[in-house]
Structures are given as structure tokens and as C-alpha cells.
Amino acid sequence: MTLKHTPLYERHVAAGGRMVDFGGWEMPVQYRSPVEEHHAVRRDAGIFDVSHMGRFRVEGPQAGEFLDSLVPNNVLGLVNGKLLYTQICTPDGGILDDLIIGRWSATEYGIVVNAARLDHDREWILSHIGAFDCRLTDESTQTGMIAIQGPAALARLAPFTTEKLVEMKPFRQVRTTLFGHAVALSTTGYTGEKGCEVIAPNDVIKVIWDKLTEAGFPPIGLAARDSLRLEKGFCLYGSDIDESTTPIEAGLAWTVKPNGRPFIGDRVVLSQLESGPSRMLVGFILEGKGIPRHGYGVFAGDELLAPATSGGYSPTLDKGVGMAYVPIELAAEGTSLAIDIRGRRVPIRIARRPMV
Amino acid sequence: MYPDELKYTASHEWIEVAGDEARVGISDYAQHQLSDIVYVELPEVGRKVKKGEAVAVVESSKMAADCYSPLSGEIIAVNESLEESPELINTSPYGDGWLFRIRMSNPDEVGQLLDAGKYQSTLDEEH
CATH class of the missing domain: 2.40.30.110 (Aminomethyltransferase beta-barrel domains)
Incomplete structure (x- = not known):
């Protein structure tokens, strides 16, 4: 099997990244000591190539209603520029994936899903659209994604964008410019630190990676990404959560916000929410x-x-x-x-x- | 990287032979592959081991790796400073980062160990 490469692959190799097979993607597990990389993100800032994750856009008059019917969180409660963390579940409440949904407008939403679940999620979402008046576009291969994380991340990035980054609260998204290029920027991440994630077309994401490197952000590999998320108790799909576990059992009750409308898995999830797992x-x-x-x-x-x-x-x-x-x-x-x-x-x- | 005075195994241990005793550690290649070593489980002194037996575990932030005794014999000492400072294996794999000493029961086994040149060529074959 040929391993897949993100648009930043050549840069990882050139930077001395140790490349490994990560679910079919050839990704950097580390560039230097994983522990040093970990501390860099906790104490200062670092950048991660997360282009292997899946990126979808759902558009149409009923995009919000449709997504709301899929997940336990309250998609209809989102205002423009806000995101939420949620899951897609089986009818029995088992977790098929965890994902982030962001609202650009009443008729346009962005979704980011796990790399290993990309194909599954796209087909699963498409199979449930039914009569909802909306359509899904998979933008994963045309775009790349960089996470910029750490207590110093937003302040150091601020000179390179017109957005008032430091004032942005977590789980907000904007379309802005970074180093003069149009990007989608969200204050999200998987490290428990302040920071953001940036999505841009493949050719732009390469330029942004280079500019970030020039600005002194060290690249961080998958090993530190895992230790950073583990310390924060964040779930890893396929390890901590899967089809045999529910959002409530996984300690994700804070992401279950019943809004009176049915969602897939609601019988089990809501019953556990009420009586406890x-x-x-x-x-x-x-x-x-x-x-x-x-x-x-x-x-x-x-x-x-x-x-x-x-x-x-x-x-x-x-x-x-x-x-x-x-x-x-x-x-x-x-x-x-x-x-x-x-x-x-x-x-x-x-x-x-x-x-x- | 691979001192000539040491012997090696294909499983990345190094051996410093002195009479019927030997000092054992893991090679620079092995410590580099593991990266940050954060915990080491060492054998008990006095344990009789066979060549090829798993006797120690070296754990990095990424993974746990078994370390095999390259020779048969009795463990006569372990590097106790690794308990507090496992990172010595990263900083000094052939010096302060040694793992254990063994008294050989079958010194003929030394002949089966790799010299530095042969070890280097097994690494080249792996890559």
C-alpha cells in the first residue's frame, strides 16, 4: 500500500522529521526529542501538520437542521463564527467518530473529522442527507491544515493577520488573512493550550508553514501530539472512544445538549444522560x-x-x-x-x- | 557511533567483554530510535539468564522495548543510577547509560557477537 502524503510532506522530511505510517499517512512522529517538543507547546508554542484530518463543507438551506439531526450537541444553537465539539453515533449511541462543526452562516457549515474515519464519515453523512435540502463537499484533498498551539501562539501570530487574534475566545472561527493569504482560522486544537487551527488550499498551506517556521514556531510531531492530548484527558478515536462506547460513558456529557429534536442515538444517549452510565x-x-x-x-x-x-x-x-x-x-x-x-x-x- | 572495542547484537545491545565478565547496554542507534528514555526495568542481581532471554525493558515516551541478554550467565550488577536518571542512556549510551553486568557461563558465545563493522552493516541493511 502506498502511504498518503500531506502537502507538507517534503517539508517534514527536509526538517529531519522521522516519518512513520500513521493510519496510512506518512507523518512525522518527531523532529527532535518528543519530550522537548511537548514542553515547547506547554511553555511556548509549536506547529503541527494536521492536514491528514478530514474537512467537509455542508451547504444549503437545511444544512443546520441536517447536522443537528446527526449529533447529540446543539448545532442549531450555533451562531455564525462559532464551533462545537460533538460526535456522530450509531442508533445505539455508540460513537462512530468525534468531530468539530463550525457555522459560517445559516446555510454553510464546516466539519473536521478524524483522518482514519474520513471515508467512513463522508459516506455515512451522505447516506443520511435524504430529503434535507443541503449538500456535502469533501475538501480534504484540496486543502491543508496547520495547528498552531501554545500559550504564546496567538500573540506571536497576531502581527501576521488583520484579525484580533489575542481577543478571540476558544471555539470561534473567522475567514481572515495570514501572511497575506486567505485562510479559515479557528481557535481550536488538541493540546489543551491556547492556539488556533488554520485551513487553506494546498499551495497556500505550504507557504504558511514556511512563514511560521521562519517566524520561529518549531514543528511538533505526532508523539508529542499524543502526550499533549493524553495529559489533558482528551479522547483519541479508536482508543478511548469507538462504537462500543457512548458519549456519556466517555465523559462527554458536556457535549450532549438536547434541544428537543431527535438525533441518531438519542434513545440511549439521553437515557444515560438522565440516569447516569x-x-x-x-x-x-x-x-x-x-x-x-x-x-x-x-x-x-x-x-x-x-x-x-x-x-x-x-x-x-x-x-x-x-x-x-x-x-x-x-x-x-x-x-x-x-x-x-x-x-x-x-x-x-x-x-x-x-x-x- | 559504534566503538570498535565493543561487540554488538542484531537486537541493538552492545557488550564490553573483560575476562569472563561483560557489561551490556543498548547502542546509540537504539537509544536514538527510542528517543527520550523515561523508565528502565532492570533484572535482579543474581538472576541466571540464557542468551537471547528478555532481561530488561527500556521505555521511552513513545514505546517500551525489550532488551535481551546477549550472553548466558548470571547478572552480577545493574546500573542503579538509571532508576533516577534513565536519560543517561540517551546522553551516554556506552558510558553512564550501561544496563547490567553479567558473569558468563559460556564464554564461547562471545564469538557469535557482531563486531562494530558487522553491526553497522546490519543497520545499513535495515534502511
Whole structure:
């Protein structure tokens, strides 16, 4: 199988990025030490190529009603220039993907979905349009996307745009210029830091990457992207959430905003929202030495509860951290459990998400 | 990168032989592939091991990697400073970042180890 390349592939190679197969995409796992890259984003700023993610546009008089019928969050509650985080679900409430929807106008919405779910999501969304008066355009291959993240990101970017970036609140989007080029800019990201994500046509995104590099933003690879999101307790599709988990179980009840209209999966999701789930995705911090990894068993005494859905090293805490689904009665912050690390039981403490 | 006075394995351990004892670590290539090493699990002193047996785990921020004993024998010392400072493997893979010392039970096995030139060519074949 030929690996897919983003428009920025040549730049990653030239910058010394270590390229790996990431779900069929040849992407940089790191340019230098992943821990240094992680700290750069927590303490200052860095840039990520996220062009492998899927970008759709839904347009038409009923675009809002249509999207609202697909997801548990309140798309009809969006005003122009605002975005929301949500999921698409099966009729049983299982998560098919998590995604971001942004409203440009009453007749135009943008959607960003996970790279590995791009084809699935496009077909799934198309198959549900039915009589809704709207159409979907997949802009993934014509455009690229860069995330600019970190406490210093917006201030350092501000001189290069006419938009008052520093004043932008999270989950807002604008069409503006960056380095003189037209872009779509949203104050979103996957690091838990301030910052934004920029979408532009492929030839423009290359120029913007070069300008960002010249402006001193270091490129950040997938390894740091994962440790940054894990410390913040953000779900990774395919690991922490999938078809066998619901938004409520995943701790995403804050994104379920019933507005009186039906949505796919509403029976299960709303019932769990009301009566509470029987298990919950929690964060945990290792109390002993070692690094928890995806799949390691989480135990209460001798009872195996579930495999950890995510695990790794937290550079901020200098400790192992992870996430797992545990019975609701064991989900309280501070609960002591254990994780099996190659036959050794290491104590863990349930922690509030985000863990840092 | 690959000192001539050391021996190597295709699984990226290095071995410094002195009499019937040997000091073992992971190669510069291995530490570079792993990147930031954040945790090391070392064998117990006194453990008898066979050549090729998994005896240590070196974990980076990205992954956990098994380290295999390149020789049969008894573990006679481990590098305890790695418990507090696992990053020594990154900064000094052939020096302060050594993993363990072993007393060989079958010194003939040394003949099966790779010299620096052969190790370098196995790396070239991998890429």
C-alpha cells in the first residue's frame, strides 16, 4: 500500500522529521526529542501538520437542521463564527467518530473529522442527507491544515493577520488573512493550550508553514501530539472512544445538549444522560514507577476491570498517566486502583480529566 | 557511533567483554530510535539468564522495548543510577547509560557477537 502524503510532506522530511505510517499517512512522529517538543507547546508554542484530518463543507438551506439531526450537541444553537465539539453515533449511541462543526452562516457549515474515519464519515453523512435540502463537499484533498498551539501562539501570530487574534475566545472561527493569504482560522486544537487551527488550499498551506517556521514556531510531531492530548484527558478515536462506547460513558456529557429534536442515538444517549452510565472513562496517574500503555489491565484488588484505553508518559508530571473505563462506583477522583505492567501491579489514582 | 572495542547484537545491545565478565547496554542507534528514555526495568542481581532471554525493558515516551541478554550467565550488577536518571542512556549510551553486568557461563558465545563493522552493516541493511 502506498502511504498518503500531506502537502507538507517534503517539508517534514527536509526538517529531519522521522516519518512513520500513521493510519496510512506518512507523518512525522518527531523532529527532535518528543519530550522537548511537548514542553515547547506547554511553555511556548509549536506547529503541527494536521492536514491528514478530514474537512467537509455542508451547504444549503437545511444544512443546520441536517447536522443537528446527526449529533447529540446543539448545532442549531450555533451562531455564525462559532464551533462545537460533538460526535456522530450509531442508533445505539455508540460513537462512530468525534468531530468539530463550525457555522459560517445559516446555510454553510464546516466539519473536521478524524483522518482514519474520513471515508467512513463522508459516506455515512451522505447516506443520511435524504430529503434535507443541503449538500456535502469533501475538501480534504484540496486543502491543508496547520495547528498552531501554545500559550504564546496567538500573540506571536497576531502581527501576521488583520484579525484580533489575542481577543478571540476558544471555539470561534473567522475567514481572515495570514501572511497575506486567505485562510479559515479557528481557535481550536488538541493540546489543551491556547492556539488556533488554520485551513487553506494546498499551495497556500505550504507557504504558511514556511512563514511560521521562519517566524520561529518549531514543528511538533505526532508523539508529542499524543502526550499533549493524553495529559489533558482528551479522547483519541479508536482508543478511548469507538462504537462500543457512548458519549456519556466517555465523559462527554458536556457535549450532549438536547434541544428537543431527535438525533441518531438519542434513545440511549439521553437515557444515560438522565440516569447516569454504569461505567465512566476516567483519567489516572501512576503512583509507582513505570509507564502504563494502551491495553494494560486496570485492577480493583484481584478483579480485572478493563484494559487502559490510553497510557503513556506525562512530561508535565514526569509520571505515567492513562485513561480507562471503570465501574461508576470506582470512578471518583482519588480512588486507588492498580495497573498491571508486565506482571507487576502498580498503584494508580483516579484523577480528574484533564490530569494537568 | 559504534566503538570498535565493543561487540554488538542484531537486537541493538552492545557488550564490553573483560575476562569472563561483560557489561551490556543498548547502542546509540537504539537509544536514538527510542528517543527520550523515561523508565528502565532492570533484572535482579543474581538472576541466571540464557542468551537471547528478555532481561530488561527500556521505555521511552513513545514505546517500551525489550532488551535481551546477549550472553548466558548470571547478572552480577545493574546500573542503579538509571532508576533516577534513565536519560543517561540517551546522553551516554556506552558510558553512564550501561544496563547490567553479567558473569558468563559460556564464554564461547562471545564469538557469535557482531563486531562494530558487522553491526553497522546490519543497520545499513535495515534502511
